[in-house]
Amino acid sequence: MEKKKKKLKTYNFYTVMMQALRPVWRNHPTRREFFKNSRSAPNTWICAECGKKCAGASKGKKSEFRIDHIEPVIPLTGFTNWDDVIRRLITGPHNLQVLCLVCHGVKSKAENAARRKHKKDLL
Numbered sequence: 001m002e003k004k005k006k007k008l009k010t011y012n013f014y015t016v017m018m019q020a021l022r023p024v025w026r027n028h029p030t031r032r033e034f035f036k037n038s039r040s041a042p043n044t045w046i047c048a049e050c051g052k053k054c055a056g057a058s059k060g061k062k063s064e065f066r067i068d069h070i071e072p073v074i075p076l077t078g079f080t081n082w083d084d085v086i087r088r089l090i091t092g093p094h095n096l097q098v099l100c101l102v103c104h105g106v107k108s109k110a111e112n113a114a115r116r117k118h119k120k121d122l123l
Ligand SMILES: [Zn+2]
Pocket: 047, 048, 049, 050, 051, 052, 099, 100, 101, 102, 103, 104
């Protein structure tokens, strides 16, 4: 029997850098502060889009919401440079909102579609 070769995962520089930046923002004081201040009741956040009550992470349960950048980290016109990404990632509370997983998924999908369309229009 022929042994299946394990497929090596390939990582591009962009993906590696984005993954490295994520915890920088996750632990940033502005994000922590927003997380605390946007709570509407103990362990409860309200989706800015649909008004759904969302619980935070607890006892093996994942958080039911995301802290969303209103103005996305990667512009709809696409990646420019890392200085820009970092500047947009480390943002102020005015640019943050709580979104439930569904609304966050819808927004991300629309943003990705807009980026793809922009890229296509450039060709
Ligand atoms: Zn929602």
